[in-house]
Amino acid sequence: MTAHADAHGDEHFAGTNKLFISIWVWLVALTLVEIFLAYRPMSTVVMLVILLGLSIIKAALIVAYFMHLKFERLSLILTLIPMLVVCILLLFVFFPDSFRSAGLRYQFKEAPPVAPPVVEE
Amino acid sequence: MSTEARAGTFPAVDWEGGAFPYRVGHRKLGMWLFIVSDSLTFSALLIGYSYLRASNVWPTPFPFYPSIVFSSVMTFCLLSSSLTMVFGVSASSKGDKAKARKWILATMVFGAAFVILHLIEWQHLMEQGLRPFYLPESWVQAFTTTQGVPPSPLFGATFFTITGLHMFHVATGIIYLGVVAARVNKLKHEDVEISGLYWHFVDLVWMFVFPLIYILSVDMGGHLAGVAH
Numbered sequence: 001m002t003a004h005a006d007a008h009g010d011e012h013f014a015g016t017n018k019l020f021i022s023i024w025v026w027l028v029a030l031t032l033v034e035i036f037l038a039y040r041p042m043s044t045v046v047m048l049v050i051l052l053g054l055s056i057i058k059a060a061l062i063v064a065y066f067m068h069l070k071f072e073r074l075s076l077i078l079t080l081i082p083m084l085v086v087c088i089l090l091l092f093v094f095f096p097d098s099f100r101s102a103g104l105r106y107q108f109k110e111a112p113p114v115a116p117p118v119v120e121e
Numbered sequence: 122m123s124t125e126a127r128a129g130t131f132p133a134v135d136w137e138g139g140a141f142p143y144r145v146g147h148r149k150l151g152m153w154l155f156i157v158s159d160s161l162t163f164s165a166l167l168i169g170y171s172y173l174r175a176s177n178v179w180p181t182p183f184p185f186y187p188s189i190v191f192s193s194v195m196t197f198c199l200l201s202s203s204l205t206m207v208f209g210v211s212a213s214s215k216g217d218k219a220k221a222r223k224w225i226l227a228t229m230v231f232g233a234a235f236v237i238l239h240l241i242e243w244q245h246l247m248e249q250g251l252r253p254f255y256l257p258e259s260w261v262q263a264f265t266t267t268q269g270v271p272p273s274p275l276f277g278a279t280f281f282t283i284t285g286l287h288m289f290h291v292a293t294g295i296i297y298l299g300v301v302a303a304r305v306n307k308l309k310h311e312d313v314e315i316s317g318l319y320w321h322f323v324d325l326v327w328m329f330v331f332p333l334i335y336i337l338s339v340d341m342g343g344h345l346a347g348v349a350h
Binding site: 035 | 337339
């Protein structure tokens with residue numbers, strides 16, 4: 001057990017309570033910004049980009065400090081994070097189809113849909 | 122002597138393998154791998170939701186009260202629970218098991234508050250008539266476009282699936298933390314830390330669910346105010 005403690009001697013749970021409280025304050029503050037933004041008039045796309053940006057910052061704070069990854073060995077970070085990001089980004093391959101099917105369903109802009117006239121050639 | 126202890130005596134260079142290349146125990150590595158796979162589950166669900174939302178007329182029905190107030194307080198509960206959990210893990214690393222147990226119990230209280238508030242919030246929506254495959258009549262009236270296209274009834278399906286799966290994770294986490302709190306004297310510090318990893322992950326997922334499901338569905342135009350419930 002002593003040898004175990006020695007082997008881990010340089011990796012006790014790093015970070016002070018003061019640091020963790022400051023991270024919590026940041027997380028709460030960013031959440032309040034999100035709620036504030038919810039009531040600002042802006043396009044959905046701009047709102048989405050800002051909200052996702054804030055969420056990624058919050059996720060990074062949680063992973064780095066609360067989940068302690070910042071204090072782990074670089075090899076662990078490089079094993080876990082890049083492949084996760086790449087896999088999530090690969091799922092974006094579906095979005096062009098989403099936008100396409102929106103266009104197929106709602107082509108009409110002015111009048112309600114009517115049956116197309118029969119064209120005889 | 123454990124593998125971890127022996128590994129400490131080998132001067133293994135990063136990327137050259139060695140007996141202990143990540144300098145974490147196998148259980149902790151296992152939890153990290155579970156977290157990565159669970160991240161992909163939630164990512165797929167949120168992207169599926171985004172797919173449907175982008176290809177349909179989508180209702181944005183949430184009023185400030187109760188939906189946004191409740192979800193904001195729930196967010197606060199989860200963030201605070203993460204802070205108490207990190208205090209618990211910190212106490213555990215110093216060998217103060219009694220203090221660690223108290224902080225873990227505080228985390229469970231915040232988690233339980235989250236689940237209760239969330240269930241009340243669900244009840245509000247179900248009382249209005251929201252179901253997985255049906256919208257309340259008032260929502261259909263309010264969000265049908267001027268071209269006569271009705272809003273997608275899949276709003277409920279995505280909402281209940283994503284928030285439900287997240288709530289399931291929180292509930293599972295409360296049970297998990299209960300077991301850890303009960304057995305904290307027998308467990309190694311790393312086992313407490315692993316339960317902390319799971320709990321923070323549940324918090325992390327909510328950091329995406331809250332803006333994408335709640336904030337982006339605020340009833341900005343007051344559509345529902347003009348329709349009788």
